[in-house]
Amino acid sequence: MPGELTAKGKATRSRIVEGAAAVLREKGVGSATLDDIMARTRTSKSQLFHYFPAGKDELLVAVAQFEADQVLEDQQPYLGRLDSWEAWERWRDAVIKRYEEQGDQCPLGALFLQVGRSTPGARAIVIELLRRWQESLAVGIRRLQATGRLPAELDVDVRAAALLAAIQGGVSILLSTGRSTHLRVALDQGIADLRRAGSAVA
Amino acid sequence: MPGELTAKGKATRSRIVEGAAAVLREKGVGSATLDDIMARTRTSKSQLFHYFPAGKDELLVAVAQFEADQVLEDQQPYLGRLDSWEAWERWRDAVIKRYEEQGDQCPLGALFLQVGRSTPGARAIVIELLRRWQESLAVGIRRLQATGRLPAELDVDVRAAALLAAIQGGVSILLSTGRSTHLRVALDQGIADLRRAGSAVA
DNA sequence: CCTATAATGGACTGCACAGTCCATTATAGT
DNA sequence: ACTATAATGGACTGTGCAGTCCATTATAGG
Structure with a gap:
């Protein structure tokens, strides 16, 4: 859980959320995977877990x-x-x-x-x-x-x-x-x- | 896809459907597994696939x-x-x-x-x-x-x-x-x- | 410029779980 | 009683995917 987010960090975080939203709409919540989201948002595993330490559920809530x-x-x-x-x-x-x-x-x-x-x-x-x-x-x-x-x-x-x-x-x-x-x-x-x-x- | 179901077969099939329904209600569709259903209905893998050859989806539709x-x-x-x-x-x-x-x-x-x-x-x-x-x-x-x-x-x-x-x-x-x-x-x-x-x- | 901390890359692990296979036992029809 | 087909048991396979780890690069603040 990063206490401080730099401007870049905030940008990435919202890119992830918005991209994830798009992926979820397209593939359905059930079949959308973290890899799909990574591909769509051009991010890596560690980024996802950096911004959403609790993992997929936390991202879904966001x-x-x-x-x-x-x-x-x-x-x-x-x-x-x-x-x-x-x-x-x-x-x-x-x-x-x-x-x-x-x-x-x-x-x-x-x-x-x-x-x-x-x-x-x-x-x-x-x-x-x-x-x-x-x-x-x-x-x-x-x-x-x-x-x-x-x-x-x-x-x-x-x-x-x-x-x-x-x-x-x-x-x-x-x-x-x-x-x-x-x-x-x-x-x-x-x-x-x-x-x-x-x-x-x- | 069994063309003919004996009395026993029909009983088992509906036991599976009803048990699966109960499991799905309890655990939620997302997290209910075939093993949960097997346990609840006292059946084996082969039985599930015997009565629902197309697998989980077919069972869910039933x-x-x-x-x-x-x-x-x-x-x-x-x-x-x-x-x-x-x-x-x-x-x-x-x-x-x-x-x-x-x-x-x-x-x-x-x-x-x-x-x-x-x-x-x-x-x-x-x-x-x-x-x-x-x-x-x-x-x-x-x-x-x-x-x-x-x-x-x-x-x-x-x-x-x-x-x-x-x-x-x-x-x-x-x-x-x-x-x-x-x-x-x-x-x-x-x-x-x-x-x-x-x-x-x- | 230097250093602490944030941001990123990506290989690796582990396992949960659907689906396959073959062997064994029960049942129905003749 | 015999045989074909249905019913059942359960070990095994394959893999999709979340989550871990450590190494590397960027950024901010002094």
């Missing part, structure tokens, strides 16, 4: 963190401005687009299942990601409340949680079947029901 | 099929009789109970991610499971329509798809976080929205 950050970063432009129904629809389209392009790879899910039980840190990463994601949705719903598009008595957290579940479900079905219909339907329905709650309850 | 059948079988008593709102709530409780007990194991998901890309059969199993599951939900919704609890113009398939996504999302969050709140919320919200569609649109 990649998981990287991928998790990526998820929110990608949709931040849309997720951060959920202040009108049009904005919600743009966000929905962005989410669908992202996952359709990603296809049947789920780096994070696969990573989690691989490392999951053994490493406690892995679970924490996913929990934190989901928490932040749901919170962003909640903020968006509160914006709609603040501008009078949704009634104040709506249970924001429950709605946000349900939406998050809808996304996750849609994505997981996309991963298993290769079809994005469920993701699309779940999001459409979720937003529509939210909207309906506005006109019905208000 | 286990996936077994687990998939299990999923629907378990909830059939409830899923098969969705003819009143109370029945829907009983089903919801059964689903939640089942997955809470299962905890953070997802044999099918893990199996799929392991075998997935390589074996085409694996995907087919999951697709078929989801198809049947959604169809059961659709039948339930149509029952509600038939008895006048829901308007006839409701888009049944879309609603069923959204519900299925809600479940999958709730489950996948349960798997990652260990908490069943999202599953509960997603199902509650999904059923509530369905019900609301009944009173609002009708």
